[in-house]
Amino acid sequence: MEKEEQKTHTVNITVGGQGDFHYDPLIIMVDRRDTVVWKCEENPNFAIHLGWNSPLDKGRYRTSKREIRAQVQENAQPGHYHYFVAVLVDNEIWTDDPEIIVRRPSG
Numbered sequence: 001m002e003k004e005e006q007k008t009h010t011v012n013i014t015v016g017g018q019g020d021f022h023y024d025p026l027i028i029m030v031d032r033r034d035t036v037v038w039k040c041e042e043n044p045n046f047a048i049h050l051g052w053n054s055p056l057d058k059g060r061y062r063t064s065k066r067e068i069r070a071q072v073q074e075n076a077q078p079g080h081y082h083y084f085v086a087v088l089v090d091n092e093i094w095t096d097d098p099e100i101i102v103r104r105p106s107g
Contacts, residue, residue, distance in 0.1 A: 006033045013040040015087045019094035029101045030055075030072050036100070038068045038085075045088040055081055055102045078104040 012024045028036060036056065040046045047062035048070070055076035061068045085096045 006035070007031070008035040008037060010037045010039060013038060013046070013085065013087065014042060015040075015089050015094050017089075019089075019092075021085070021087075021094070021096040021098075023098055027099055027101060029103055031103050032072055032074055032076050032105060034072045036070045036072065038070075039066060040087060041066055043087050043089050047084075047086045049084040049086075050081060050100075051084075053081070055079075055100070072102065076102045078102050 007030075009028050009030055011028060014022045016022070030036060038046075038048055038061075044066040045064050046068070047060070048068055049061075050056060050059050052059060055072055056070040057073060058070065061070060079102055081100045081102065082097045083100060085098065087094050
């Protein structure tokens with residue numbers, strides 16, 4: 001069986017003045033051992049929370065440096081995972097709950 005190549009998936013987050021979130025791409029489809037990078041260039045203070053059933057190396061991430069990096073676990077279970085995003089914009093915290101999809105291992 002051929003080993004799958006690890007990929008890096010970058011998600012750019014922007015938040016409008018009324019808390020309107022935009023993600024590029026909107027949904028992330030990952031494989032085990034992939035890396036996910038969330039970037040929020042306009043608002044450096046943000047957090048990602050997946051909770052106890054996180055398919056990533058941790059369940060909670062926060063930064064003040066415009067970027068969060070996470071690794072999909074080797075044993076991540078396939079499925080759809082909603083995650084929580086909180087972004088500080090002009091002294092207000094805006095939240096949203098997009099989705100990450102872990103694909104079934106091939107083979």
